[in-house]
Amino acid sequence: MPVLFQMAxxxxxxxxERMLLLFSVVAAASGVLVLxxxxxxxxxxxxxxxxxxxxxGELNVxxxxxxxxxSISPVMGSAGPVREVVAPLVPADCHxxxxxxxxxxxxxxxxxxxxxxxxxxxxxxxxxxxTLRMKEGSLAALSRPRTVVLSTTMAERLQVxxxxxxxxxxxxxxxxxxxxxxxxxVAIMERAGLLxxxxxxxxxxxxxxxxxxxxxxAAGVLQLSCASGSAGTVDVDAxxxxxxxxxRTAGFEVLPALHEAYGDKLSPMLREGWRGQRLDVSTWQDExxxxxxxTDGLGALTVLLGLxxxxxxxxxxxxxxxVAVRERTREIGTxxxxxxxxxxxxxxxxxxxxxxxxxxxVTGAVVALGLGTLLHGRVPLPEPLIDLFFSTHLPLEPSVGxxxxxxxxxxxCAALAVVVPSLRAAWLSPRSAMESL
Numbered sequence: 001m002p003v004l005f006q007m008a009x010x011x012x013x014x015x016x017e018r019m020l021l022l023f024s025v026v027a028a029a030s031g032v033l034v035l036x037x038x039x040x041x042x043x044x045x046x047x048x049x050x051x052x053x054x055x056x057g058e059l060n061v062x063x064x065x066x067x068x069x070x071s072i073s074p075v076m077g078s079a080g081p082v083r084e085v086v087a088p089l090v091p092a093d094c095h096x097x098x099x100x101x102x103x104x105x106x107x108x109x110x111x112x113x114x115x116x117x118x119x120x121x122x123x124x125x126x127x128x129x130x131t132l133r134m135k136e137g138s139l140a141a142l143s144r145p146r147t148v149v150l151s152t153t154m155a156e157r158l159q160v161x162x163x164x165x166x167x168x169x170x171x172x173x174x175x176x177x178x179x180x181x182x183x184x185x186v187a188i189m190e191r192a193g194l195l196x197x198x199x200x201x202x203x204x205x206x207x208x209x210x211x212x213x214x215x216x217x218a219a220g221v222l223q224l225s226c227a228s229g230s231a232g233t234v235d236v237d238a239x240x241x242x243x244x245x246x247x248r249t250a251g252f253e254v255l256p257a258l259h260e261a262y263g264d265k266l267s268p269m270l271r272e273g274w275r276g277q278r279l280d281v282s283t284w285q286d287e288x289x290x291x292x293x294x295t296d297g298l299g300a301l302t303v304l305l306g307l308x309x310x311x312x313x314x315x316x317x318x319x320x321x322x323v324a325v326r327e328r329t330r331e332i333g334t335x336x337x338x339x340x341x342x343x344x345x346x347x348x349x350x351x352x353x354x355x356x357x358x359x360x361x362v363t364g365a366v367v368a369l370g371l372g373t374l375l376h377g378r379v380p381l382p383e384p385l386i387d388l389f390f391s392t393h394l395p396l397e398p399s400v401g402x403x404x405x406x407x408x409x410x411x412x413c414a415a416l417a418v419v420v421p422s423l424r425a426a427w428l429s430p431r432s433a434m435e436s437l
Contacts, residue, residue, distance in 0.1 A: 018320055018324070019356065021320075022316060022317060022320050022356055022360070023356060023359070023360045023363075024360075025312065025313060025316050025317075025360075026313055026317075026356065026357055026360030026361055026364065026410060026414060027360045027361070027363045027364030027367070028364060029309040029310065029312060029313045029361075029364065029410055030360065030361040030362075030363075030364030030365045030368070030406045030407060030410045031364035031365065031367055031368035031371075032305065032309050032364075032368075033305075033306055033309060033365075033368075033402075033405075033406035033409065033410070034364070034365050034368035034369060034372065034398060034402055034403050034406045035368050035371070035372055035396070035398070036302045036305050036306065037302060037398075037399075037402035037405070037406070038368075038372045038396045038397055038398035038399070038402060039298070039302075039394075039395070039396055040295075040298050040299055040302045041397040041398075041399065041402065042376075042389075042391075042394075042395030042396045042397040043294070043295060043298055043388075043389050043390065043391075043395055044295050045395065045397055046389060046390040046391040046395040047288070047291065047294060047295055047390050048284065049390070050390040051284050051287065051288040051291070052225070052284055053132060054118060055101075055116075055118070055284075055287055055288065056223065056282070056283075056284045056287035056288065057097065057099075057221075057222075057223025057224045057225050057284065058094070058223075058224045058225065058226050058234055058236055058283070058284055059223070059224040059234075059236045059239055059240055059243070059281070059282075059283055059284070060221050060222070060223050060224070060262075060280075060281065060282045060283075060284075060287065061082060061086055061221065061222050061243060061247070061279060061280070061281050062074060062076065062101070062220060062221035062222070062262055062279070062280050062282070063075055063076030063077070063082075063220075063221075063277055063278065063279050063280065064255075064265070064266070064269055064277075064278045064279075064280065065077050065276075065277050066269075066274060066275045066276060067275065068275055069272070069273045069274065069275055070270075071171075071270075072266055072269055072270045073102075073212065074101055074102055074220055074221075074262055074263075074266065075100075075212070075214055075218050075219070075220050076218060076219050076220070076221075076222075076277065076279065077215070077217070077218050077277055078217050078218065079098065079217060079218065079219035079222060080217060081250070082222060082247070082252070082279065083096060083222060085246050085247055085250045085252075086222065086243050086246065086247070089239070089242055089243060089246060090224065091226070091234055091239070093226055093227045094224055094225065094226040094227070094234065095224075095225055096222050096223065096224060096225075097120070097121070097124065097125055097222070097223050097225050098120075098121055098124070098205060098219045098220075098221075098222060098223075099118065099119060099120055099205075099219075099220055099221050099222075099223050100117075100118070100119030100120075100203075100205055100208040100209075100212075100219065100220035100221070101116075101117065101118060101119070101220045101221060101262065102116075102117050102170065102208070102212065102220065103115070103116055103117060103170075104117040104168050104169060104170040104201055104211065105168070105169040105170070106148070106150070106154065106158065106166050106167070106168055106169075106200075106201055107158075107166060107167045107168075107169065108158040108159070108160045108164065108166045108167070109158075109159075111157065111158050111159065112169075113154060113157050113158065113200075115151075115154055115200035115201050116200065116201070117170075117201040117202075117203065117208070118201070118202050118203075119202070119203045119204060119205045119207065119208035119220065120142075120202070120204065120205065121204070121205050122139060122140060122142050122143045122204060123143060125225075132189065132202075133189065133190040134149075134187045134188065134189060134190065135152055135188045135189060135190045136161075136162050136187060136188045137149070137162050137185075137186050137187030137188060138186070138187055139187055141186035141187060142186060142187070142202065142203065142204050143204060144184075144186070145204075145206065145207065146181065146182065146183045146184065146207060146210075147183055147184050147185075147186045147203070147204070147207065148166065148168065148183040148184070148185055148186070148201060148202065148203050148207070149185075149186060149187040149188070149189060149201075149202035149203070150166075150185055150187075150188055150189070150200060150201065150202070151188070151189045151200040151201075151202075152188055152189060152190060153200060154200035154201065155185070155188045160185050161185065161188075162185060162186070162187070162188070163184065163185065164184075164185045165182055165183070165184055165185070166182075166183055166185060167180055167181065167182050167183070168180070168181045168183055168201070168203075168211055170211050170212055171212075179211055179212070179213060181207070181210060181211045183203070183207065189202065190392065205219070205220075208220070221262075224236075224239075236283040236284070236285075237283065240257065240281045240282070240283055241257075243281050244256075244257070244281050247279055247281070252277075252279050253276075253277070253278045253279065254278070254279045254280070254281065255278055255279065255280045255281075257281070257282075258280075258282075258286075259282075259285075259286050259289065260282075260286060260289060261282075261286060261287045261288070261289055261290055262280065262282060262287065264289075264290070265280065294388055294390075306409070310409060310410070310413045313357075313410060313413045313414060313417065314413050314416060314417045315417075316417075317353060317356070317357070317413075317414050317417035317418060318417040318418070318420065318421065321349065321352075321353060321417065321418045321421035321422070322420075322421045322424075324349075324421070325349070325421050325424055346422040346423055347422075348422075349418055349421060349422035350415065350418055350419070350422045352418070353414050353415060353417060353418030353422070354411065354414065354415050354418075356414060357410055357411045357413070357414025357415065358407070358411045358414075360410070360414075361406065361407040361410035361411050361414075362407055364406075364410075365403040365404075365406050365407050366403070368398065368403070368406075369398045369400070369403055372396040372397075372398030373396075373398060375394060375396055376394070376395075376396045376397070376398075377393045377394075377395075378393065378394075379393055379394035380392060380393055380394075381393060381394060
């Protein structure tokens with residue numbers, strides 16, 4: 001085998017032009033695979049960060065309250081007892097945060113626009129709000145009464161700026177009357193993809209209670225927030241099941257796991273004839289189900305791109321090795337005349353393809369890892385891509401795991417491509433090989 005390995009290396013260097021061309025194709029294919037997987041992973045990570053920043057926690061326990069069968073509000077009338085039940089089940093490095101959620105209309109001058117509304121407790125979340133980046137103003141100012149933070153998209157639509165007074169409109173609990181509340185614009189958020197535009201209104205929990213007519217002990221939702229290093233280790237589905245069991249044991253009426261966003265459950269429950277309080281436990285995947293088309297589509301595109309790239313490698317190496325077998329007929333005949341058996345001839349050509357595929361794939365993967373690390377967070381995106389990628393900059397997250405996958409796939413593809421040419425070379429007889437010249 002060492003002798004065959006040396007012969008394979010010598011043969012590759014003896015045909016430098018062909019080797020360099022195939023090496024470039026293989027390295028490019030490996031690099032494209034690594035970068036495409038890095039983009040998919042980066043968008044998925046940005047998607048999760050955007051969801052858990054604007055819309056949801058890792059796990060949520062929220063409520064639906066009906067004063068009468070014809071109205072429904074996404075609120076828990078008394079959040080204290082619910083917190084007492086789930087607090088002992090919170091994993092290490094995680095905590096519960098109180099948020100509010102709903103829809104509201106914001107008006108300024110003659111312009112009005114409806115948007116998703118999020119409320120939060122600035123004082124309690126102060127250390128974890130760094131992901132909410134402000135274009136103008138400070139998020140800390142939201143702790144003042146009757147203040148609002150708007151997304152860049154909403155501010156541009158309304159043509160408002162810092163210090164302007166806008167009006168929020170929302171339907172109060174148990175009535176068909178719309179409340180109106182004048183609020184001061186104290187900050188404008190940077191663009192942050194689809195959620196940054198659609199979740200255009202950010203207020204404090206106290207301001208939301210005043211706007212919606214909630215009593216002081218009410219809360220929209222309790223969300224599980226975890227440190228970035230431990231978020232991926234929490235089994236939210238299993239934890240959600242334990243929360244449901246604990247809440248039912250404590251006497252609360254809890255909805256089954258429906259795997260839908262809370263807003264998708266409002267209309268069906270509005271048509272039901274019950275009244276009172278029901279609780280719902282949902283994961284961040286449930287709350288972002290309506291946005292899964294982004295990551296699912298990008299994943300499918302990555303698979304399609306991978307198939308095309310591997311197809312190019314397969315066809316390229318197959319054609320090159322087939323030509324090499326025809327060009328090296330005399331060499332094959334000489335080796336066979338000297339006593340080299342057919343299996344060793346096949347192994348020789350297989351080694352050439354494997355060496356070329358492996359070295360090229362490793363080189364391309366290493367270059368792609370370095371390029372992805374260098375470009376991470378440094379390439380600004382145009383506005384349409386900002387909406388789809390949930391980030392203002394190209395969210396590349398290259399990993400050693402993706403590089404290993406790319407190297408294995410490309411090397412296996414190269415090995416597959418040289419099977420037929422290697423067998424063809426092995427079955428050449430010494431006499432026919434010499435007579436063909």
